Amino acid sequence: MKITMAHGSGGESTSALIKDVFSKCFKNEILDKLEDSAVVTGSGKIAVTTDSFVVTPLIFPGGDIGRLAVCGTVNDLLMSGATPKYITCGAVLEEGLDIDLLDKVIASMAQTAEEAGVIIVSGDTKVIENRGAEPGLIINTSGIGFIDESKEPVGPFNLKDGDKLLVTGNLGDHHAAILGCRMGIENDIKSDCAPLGDIVGNLLADNIRVHAMRDVTRGGLGTVLNEFASASECNIEIDEESLPVDPSVKEFCGLLGLDPIYMGNEGKALIVVHKDDAQKALTIVKNAKYGANAQIIGQVIKDRSKNDDNYVILNTKLGGKRVVGLMYGEGLPRIC
Amino acid sequence: MIGDDIKAIAEQLKNYDGDEVRIMEVCGTHTAAISENGIPSMLSPKIKLISGPGCPVCVTVTAVIDKLVELSMRDDTIVLTFGDLIRVKGTNKSLADAKADRAHVKMVYSPMETVKMAENDPSHTYVFAAIGFETTAPVYAMVLEEAIAKGLDNLKLLTSIKTMPQVIRWVVKNGGGIDGFIAPGHVATITGSDIFKELSEELELPFVVSGFEGAQLLLTIYALTCMKGKKGIKNLYKSVVTPEGNVKAKELLNKYFESSDASWRGMGKIKGSGLVLKKEFEKYDAGSRDLDEDNMPAGCCCASVLVGKIKPSDCPMYGKNCTPDNAHGACMVSTEGSCYNYFVSGRK
Amino acid sequence: MCVAIPGTVIALDGTKATVDFSGNKVTAEAGLVDVAVGDKVLVHAGCIIQTMDEKLAKETMDLFKEIEDLMV
Numbered sequence: 001m002k003i004t005m006a007h008g009s010g011g012e013s014t015s016a017l018i019k020d021v022f023s024k025c026f027k028n029e030i031l032d033k034l035e036d037s038a039v040v041t042g043s044g045k046i047a048v049t050t051d052s053f054v055v056t057p058l059i060f061p062g063g064d065i066g067r068l069a070v071c072g073t074v075n076d077l078l079m080s081g082a083t084p085k086y087i088t089c090g091a092v093l094e095e096g097l098d099i100d101l102l103d104k105v106i107a108s109m110a111q112t113a114e115e116a117g118v119i120i121v122s123g124d125t126k127v128i129e130n131r132g133a134e135p136g137l138i139i140n141t142s143g144i145g146f147i148d149e150s151k152e153p154v155g156p157f158n159l160k161d162g163d164k165l166l167v168t169g170n171l172g173d174h175h176a177a178i179l180g181c182r183m184g185i186e187n188d189i190k191s192d193c194a195p196l197g198d199i200v201g202n203l204l205a206d207n208i209r210v211h212a213m214r215d216v217t218r219g220g221l222g223t224v225l226n227e228f229a230s231a232s233e234c235n236i237e238i239d240e241e242s243l244p245v246d247p248s249v250k251e252f253c254g255l256l257g258l259d260p261i262y263m264g265n266e267g268k269a270l271i272v273v274h275k276d277d278a279q280k281a282l283t284i285v286k287n288a289k290y291g292a293n294a295q296i297i298g299q300v301i302k303d304r305s306k307n308d309d310n311y312v313i314l315n316t317k318l319g320g321k322r323v324v325g326l327m328y329g330e331g332l333p334r335i336c
Numbered sequence: 337m338i339g340d341d342i343k344a345i346a347e348q349l350k351n352y353d354g355d356e357v358r359i360m361e362v363c364g365t366h367t368a369a370i371s372e373n374g375i376p377s378m379l380s381p382k383i384k385l386i387s388g389p390g391c392p393v394c395v396t397v398t399a400v401i402d403k404l405v406e407l408s409m410r411d412d413t414i415v416l417t418f419g420d421l422i423r424v425k426g427t428n429k430s431l432a433d434a435k436a437d438r439a440h441v442k443m444v445y446s447p448m449e450t451v452k453m454a455e456n457d458p459s460h461t462y463v464f465a466a467i468g469f470e471t472t473a474p475v476y477a478m479v480l481e482e483a484i485a486k487g488l489d490n491l492k493l494l495t496s497i498k499t500m501p502q503v504i505r506w507v508v509k510n511g512g513g514i515d516g517f518i519a520p521g522h523v524a525t526i527t528g529s530d531i532f533k534e535l536s537e538e539l540e541l542p543f544v545v546s547g548f549e550g551a552q553l554l555l556t557i558y559a560l561t562c563m564k565g566k567k568g569i570k571n572l573y574k575s576v577v578t579p580e581g582n583v584k585a586k587e588l589l590n591k592y593f594e595s596s597d598a599s600w601r602g603m604g605k606i607k608g609s610g611l612v613l614k615k616e617f618e619k620y621d622a623g624s625r626d627l628d629e630d631n632m633p634a635g636c637c638c639a640s641v642l643v644g645k646i647k648p649s650d651c652p653m654y655g656k657n658c659t660p661d662n663a664h665g666a667c668m669v670s671t672e673g674s675c676y677n678y679f680v681s682g683r684k
Numbered sequence: 685m686c687v688a689i690p691g692t693v694i695a696l697d698g699t700k701a702t703v704d705f706s707g708n709k710v711t712a713e714a715g716l717v718d719v720a721v722g723d724k725v726l727v728h729a730g731c732i733i734q735t736m737d738e739k740l741a742k743e744t745m746d747l748f749k750e751i752e753d754l755m756v
Contacts, residue, residue, distance in 0.1 A: 187708040255687075320374025322374035326680075471688070475730070526734075570751060
């Protein structure tokens with residue numbers, strides 16, 4: 001069965017779709033009331049975020065748009081030092097979308113929300129006309145989390161001289177998985193789409209002095225490093241030798257002339273910690289869910305006097321230095 | 337980590353204090369490999385690396401892009417291309433701009449996909465944007481072999497294929513004084529290293545064929561520094577490069593292509609520096625001959641950068657109104673372009 | 685200008701080879717070079733352009749030999 005314009009009309013078809021696909025999976029006390037707004041408990045400092053998710057194909061090795069939509073928003077809240085609690089789901093469905101496919105995606109969303117410890121408290125669906133390609137789906141999720149005000153604030157402005165940088169695992173998996181599908185290159189690369197609550201929760205619970213965190217998404221590690229260097233007005237030095245990249249992803253990048261440092265993930269973070277806590281932080285992350293391949297990759301240098309406009313420097317395996325600049329363009333594969 | 341023997345070479349290159357040596361890296365993939373390995377930071381300031389015209393995207397004239405854009409806007413035609421070419425501007429538009437205007441442009445990994453697509457969809461004509469040097473030209477020859485074997489009428493190439501020897505001669509004649517060449521490793525896989533031996537004899541300059549790993553490149557630069565200004569050839573990529581190259585590939589090239597004059601972006605027409613489809617295979621040509629017009633943006637110095645007359649940072653537009661996000665000349669558009677690499681790696 | 689990396693031929697079917705690059709499998713045209721399963725090959729734009737001598741590829745000592753007449 002396919003989505004038709006009637007499913008977006010607000011009438012009986014819409015009610016049936018919500019009941020048979022969405023409510024069936026997102027069962028909870030708050031959503032079941034089906035009110036105009038979800039009224040929830042909580043107070044103190046609130047973190048709020050929103051993100052929209054568009055991906056082709058909708059189901060890819062290692063995940064799907066539903067899992068992506070939950071992880072993306074949950075991770076954004078975690079990166080601000082908040083405990084994610086509630087998310088919303090706005091779904092725009094293209095006419096012709098297969099309902100079985102939608103079922104799978106929504107079930108995955110529910111499963112991921114449970115894994116991440118969040119409740120989906122509000123939602124909306126709309127149907128739009130097919131644009132001529134494979135019928136798709138756009139999901140927006142907004143998220144609310146709560147900040148523990150007894151902890152130091154966490155943010156990109158907060159990097160201190162001597163801080164160590166830690167990456168929670170292998171770079172580029174998600175981007176390589178999606179691009180591999182689109183370019184017909186057969187491999188076992190899976191998207192690393194995952195919620196980072198275990199990693200972040202364990203670090204904060206053990207009183208690690210975390211100064212900044214950001215999940216590594218579009219634009220890859222290179223982009224995050226530049227954002228941090230700019231916000232904190234510091235230099236960052238990293239070692240090529242220590243960057244964790246799966247050999248399969250490395251070769252995939254080699255085939256297409258891409259650089260793993262600019263390839264996106266959906267389940268990895270860059271975490272900046274006080275230098276004295278770095279080794280302990282590494283052990284904690286390695287023992288947490290989704291942190292097995294974590295590495296310390298570099299340090300922060302507050303003194304910018306030597307480096308003109310080049311803020312992020314990579315020490316190459318060969319023994320040279322190069323600048324990791326902003327990523328330009330879409331990171332298109334080059335062959336020639 | 338690199339071995340002690342390579343470290344010793346690196347040490348010597350850092351401390352080199354002889355006469356200035358100007359080495360040209362002809363191939364764009366070498367430019368990228370040199371930047372990625374941080375090699376410029378490892379050299380004495382007396383060893384200068386200059387990026388040459390071996391970037392097929394960079395040297396494509398506006399007329400070729402304009403033709404591709406026009407083809408992509410036809411209802412019955414689909415243009416297939418490699419990644420970087422999509423962003424190069426023609427007189428007004430790039431293929432990316434055309435795509436945003438609903439033109440038919442698709443990015444593929446291999447030109448061989450053109451055959452499959454043409455076979456599965458007889459209602460459209462599939463045109464591959466066939467740019468490249470001697471490394472890629474045999475791939476286009478394979479595309480034609482298959483298309484002919486399958487009796488396909490709806491597959492064409494829009495060719496802008498360039499070759500090395502004539503442009504190297506041109507660079508030496510018109511460029512900014514080169515003491516030695518890092519010979520393109522993958523071109524040499526096809527052509528063989530003997531063509532560079534001939535060039536070396538004729539131009540009385542050293543050529544070293546190099547692979548793409550950091551250690552190979554350091555040794556190559558070391559060798560060229562030692563051989564500065566004297567004729568000589570070394571092959572440091574013997575695992576894939578032989579004196580005569582890939583004979584089968586060369587034969588296939590000769591079957592379908594013939595030498596022609598070619599227009600290089602910002603450099604003008606260079607005699608005998610390109611390949612075109614032979615007249616008997618005209619039906620597979622999407623209109624490649626005589627695409628010479630080159631509407632370079634005013635103020636762009638790509639021509640001088642491409643032959644080593646000036647550094648990218650010497651161009652008045654570099655980093656100001658010409659950046660990777662807003663590229664005027666093709667040297668800044670392509671990730672193998674000299675200006676792009678200088679900009680993103682902080683090379684000075 | 686020519687991104688090409690070495691892989692291993694794991695299957696051959698006429699002029700089509702399946703080449704493995706650390707777990708990435710690509711169908712490459714094998715019409716330009718005589719290849720056999722197990723060969724290490726250089727692939728450019730979906731085409732095998734040359735076989736690779738693995739021993740030579742690994743040895744930097746061979747590179748040093750090539751330039752020993754230049755070394756002080």
